[in-house]
Amino acid sequence: MASLVEKEAGMSPLLEINDCTVAFGGLKAVSELNLSIHQGELMGLIGPNGAGKTTAFNLITGVYRPTDGEIRFDGRSIVGRRPYQITARGIARTFQNIRLFASLSVFDNVRAACNMHLRHGISHALWRGDAFAQEEKAVEDRVMELLEIFHLDHLCNAPSTGLPYGDQRRLEIVRALATRPKLLLLDEPAAGMNPTEKQELVRLIRFTQEKFKLAVLLVEHDMRVVMGICERIAVLDYGMKIAEGTPEEIRNNRKVIEAYLGE
Amino acid sequence: MNRPKTWLLVFVALIWAASWFQGAINPYYFDILITIGINIVLGVSLNLVNGYTGQFSLGHAGFMAVGAYVSAAMTIFLCPRWLAACGGGSTAESALFLGALVAGGFGAALAGLAVGVPSLRLKGDYLAIVTLGFGEIIRVMVQNTEAVGGSRGLSIPARETGLFTTYLAAALAVYVVVSLVHSTYGRGFLMVRDDEVAAEAMGINTTKYKVMAFVVGAFFAGIAGGLYAHFKQFIHPEGFGFLRSVDIVVIVILGGMGNTPGVILAAILLTILPEGLRALAALEALPVWLRGMIQNRMILYSLLLIGLMLTRPQGLFSGGGKWLRWWKRRQA
Numbered sequence: 001m002a003s004l005v006e007k008e009a010g011m012s013p014l015l016e017i018n019d020c021t022v023a024f025g026g027l028k029a030v031s032e033l034n035l036s037i038h039q040g041e042l043m044g045l046i047g048p049n050g051a052g053k054t055t056a057f058n059l060i061t062g063v064y065r066p067t068d069g070e071i072r073f074d075g076r077s078i079v080g081r082r083p084y085q086i087t088a089r090g091i092a093r094t095f096q097n098i099r100l101f102a103s104l105s106v107f108d109n110v111r112a113a114c115n116m117h118l119r120h121g122i123s124h125a126l127w128r129g130d131a132f133a134q135e136e137k138a139v140e141d142r143v144m145e146l147l148e149i150f151h152l153d154h155l156c157n158a159p160s161t162g163l164p165y166g167d168q169r170r171l172e173i174v175r176a177l178a179t180r181p182k183l184l185l186l187d188e189p190a191a192g193m194n195p196t197e198k199q200e201l202v203r204l205i206r207f208t209q210e211k212f213k214l215a216v217l218l219v220e221h222d223m224r225v226v227m228g229i230c231e232r233i234a235v236l237d238y239g240m241k242i243a244e245g246t247p248e249e250i251r252n253n254r255k256v257i258e259a260y261l262g263e
Numbered sequence: 264m265n266r267p268k269t270w271l272l273v274f275v276a277l278i279w280a281a282s283w284f285q286g287a288i289n290p291y292y293f294d295i296l297i298t299i300g301i302n303i304v305l306g307v308s309l310n311l312v313n314g315y316t317g318q319f320s321l322g323h324a325g326f327m328a329v330g331a332y333v334s335a336a337m338t339i340f341l342c343p344r345w346l347a348a349c350g351g352g353s354t355a356e357s358a359l360f361l362g363a364l365v366a367g368g369f370g371a372a373l374a375g376l377a378v379g380v381p382s383l384r385l386k387g388d389y390l391a392i393v394t395l396g397f398g399e400i401i402r403v404m405v406q407n408t409e410a411v412g413g414s415r416g417l418s419i420p421a422r423e424t425g426l427f428t429t430y431l432a433a434a435l436a437v438y439v440v441v442s443l444v445h446s447t448y449g450r451g452f453l454m455v456r457d458d459e460v461a462a463e464a465m466g467i468n469t470t471k472y473k474v475m476a477f478v479v480g481a482f483f484a485g486i487a488g489g490l491y492a493h494f495k496q497f498i499h500p501e502g503f504g505f506l507r508s509v510d511i512v513v514i515v516i517l518g519g520m521g522n523t524p525g526v527i528l529a530a531i532l533l534t535i536l537p538e539g540l541r542a543l544a545a546l547e548a549l550p551v552w553l554r555g556m557i558q559n560r561m562i563l564y565s566l567l568l569i570g571l572m573l574t575r576p577q578g579l580f581s582g583g584g585k586w587l588r589w590w591k592r593r594q595a
Contacts, residue, residue, distance in 0.1 A: 061464060083463035092464070099461035101454050103521075112450040116466030122475075125446035126439060128267060132446075179466050 012075065013038045014215050015060065015091075015183055020069030022055055022239075029055040031239045032069070037183065042209055042216045044230035046223070046250075048259055051236040053219045054096065057187055060217075061093050062086040074182065088116055092181035094172040096188045096219075100160040106171060107156040110143045113178035143178065149211070150174050150204075166197045173208060183215045184208070190222045202228050227251065235259065271438045275431060282427035293426075295538060297494050300429035301487050302530040304436045306514035307523055308483030311440050313512065314521035315449065316476040317456030319387060322378065322394030323484050323511045325401040326371040328503035330485025331492040332411050334367030335419050338493065360423040364432070364489040371485025372478045374401070379477035383470060398508055405500040416499035417492075424494035432490060436483045441523055443479070452476055456521075506561070513564055517571060519578025528580050536563075 013036035022030045030052040037043050047053050058064045060071065062083040071078050078086050101109050118139065124132040147153040150170055155163065160171060169189055176184055186205065190198050202225055209216050220226045226233060227247040235243040235250060237259040243250055250256055285293065309323045342359045349355050382393040406414045443449055451472040454462035459469050492498045510533075518529030543549070544557040556562055571579065 063460075082468075083460075084466050084468045087464060087466035095461065095464075099458050099464075101457040101461065103453055103457050104450070108450060108453075112454050112467075113465040115447050115451055115454075118447045120447065122443075122448065125448055126442050128442060136446075175465065 014041075014074060015217075016070075016072040017056075017060070018070045018072070020059060020066040020071060022052075022059055022064050023067045028239050030059060030236075033059075033236075033239075033241055035234055035241070037215050037217055039182075039215055040209075040213055042205070042229055042231050043218065044226040044233040044247075045217060045219045045236065046221070046226055046233060047236035051259075052239040053236055054187065055239075056236065057093070057185060057219055060086075060185065061091060084116070087179055087181075090180070090182035091185065092176035092179045092183075093185040094169070094176055094187055094189060096191060098168050098172055100168060100171060100175070102159075102161045104160060105156065106152060106158050106160050106163065107143060107147070109160045109171060110146055110175050110178045111139060113175045114139045114142065116179065146174050146178060165192065166200065169193075169201070170204065173204070177208070177212060181214065183217065186216065186218045186220075188219055188221060190220055190225045198222065198225055201225065205229055267438065267442060271434060274434050278427055278430040278434070282425055285426040295534060296426065297424060297429050297490075299531050299534045300426075300433045301490050301494070302511075302514060302534050303433040303527050304429075304483050304487040304490070305511045306518065306526045306530040307433075307436045307440050308480045308487070309511050310515045310518070310521065310523060310526045311443070311452070312476050312480040313515050314519075314526070315440075315444055315456065316452040316473060317520075318383065318473055318476065319391045320394040320477070320480070321391045321505070321508050321512065322396075322398040323480070324503045324505070324507035325394075325398030326375060326481040326484035327488035327491070327507070328398075328401050328405060328498075328500070329374045329481075330364075330367035330371040330488030331498050331503070332367075332405060332417070332488075333370035333485070334363040334489030335417055335492045335498060336411060337363035337366050338419060338421070338423070339417075356421075357423075360493065361428070364428070364486055364493075367489035368482045368485040371488065372482040374485075375478045375481025376474065379474045379481075380470075383473040383477060395505065395508070398503070398505060402500045402504055405503075414500065416497055419492055419496045419498070422494065422496055424490045429490055429494075432483070432486050436486070437523060437527070439479065439483075444523075448472070448475065453521075509564075513568060516568065517579050519580050522578060522580060525578055525580030529578075 015035070015037040017033055017035040020030060020033045021028060033056060035045075035056070045053050045056060055064065059066055062078065062081050062085070065080060073086070073089055073091060076089070078089060081089070101112060104112060118135060120132050120135050144153060144156070147156055150173070152167065152171060152174060155167070160168070163171060173184075173186070173189075189205070190201055193201060205216065205218070206229055208214065218226065218230060227250075230247060233245065233247055233250045234241055235253070235256050237255075242255045242259060243253045245253070288296065305323060305327065309320065312318050312320045338360065342356075342363065345359060346355060378394065378397045382390060382397075385393055405411060411417050444452065451462070451467050454465065454467055455469050455472050462469050488503075514529045514533055515526055517533065518526030540557050540563065544554045546554070549557075
């Protein structure tokens, strides 16, 4: 496994969360969280409802600012950066409740996510010269390529919110990939899916990770999905990390069983 | 040369040709024609903010006022001196007028920047209230500035606005808005409108896009204000009040949020409508109460808006595709 090799070689992790706390008044949604994700690793983050998984997600993506602690991505601190700046550094995400751009087509949803890599300024957009046309063409080609990889190309002119649920999830992943991330955060991608769709999703996540050589952090409720694909799993409960390890270790961890099933 | 620019040039050439005959047009129709042009500039520019970017602004008349007063102050206080310095001539006069218009636009854009940066953190109703407040502040400020006539209003000596300048501004406003919308910026505007959280997560600096839409919108509102001032030759702070902003919002809503052709049509329709109603109200055959009601444009506007929201919330001219398909089916 690439990640193990890296760890042994002493390479620094891609994402490193050190002693992060998020407090809303007196409530600590996440407290003293330590988490590290290595290049090319598929990591799972699980926990019962209200354990702070989504807060941890919002922490990484810059929606919340840690009350205390440090987050480093690719060797640099990302604390206090706005979400769009963090995306520019190479962290992309999907949403628990699908947030596609409703008035844009499938194609434009993906194209819109390419925006931040475009160089042309307002004068190019107004003059509409050759440089502008070339860059637009390059983007269109890239979008089509991405859509083809994920078998959404035949739907490219369809309105995004008219797609079947599974395809919308897939489109969200494609859209996130269009920002050229190094780390992909998936927030409950299996929510609301039937078993067949879940199997399809597991295959899709594996495929994506290998094809684009990404690190993936997966927040998920569905144990079968998490256990099936994650190399390492961290468990949150009441904002604290209670366990971390391989799926096998987590399955047999007493604290985890307690948190999920009660004593 | 590509298509949008060709269209722009063809249109500009056409209005330039047409403007040679503007003296032959009946003054009443000429007035309506110019008002339509100004309303197109206002509607299309507000549509960039309210329609495409989804930021509900009620302060467009405020920006119009800034543009009107800045350009009027230029032509009254500065231009005569500059004109004397360069020896005069009608070409120099026209150039200075264009300069004054652009200065008015930039003044309004600056005001847009000053209002936009702090207030665009707000959403929906709150932003509407702040922009409404801004419009009122501008009005009261002008009212208390003696240098530009205060509450007495300001007279502009020469009628500089003509067919060419008005429709040049309209064409430019449409060109700029359409070009922006069909580029990365347009995608950014629509992303901000659809879902700000997701837009940020896709690497979009939402503040930048919102401020940009606001500033471009304000710039053209300023230009429209300058055109208005140099057409009516008299501006008054009361003329740029809340009701003027509402007039422009009605154009945008009637035309359809984020539908530029629709907004142009609505600007034309809503400029002609009061004139048509005036003619209707003059008909002796109608009962007096009905004639009184017809004369009050605001009552009709309100009814129109209520009816529109109930039956066509997407705007009168949006979703034209359906009718087009129906027409094609009939033809086939």
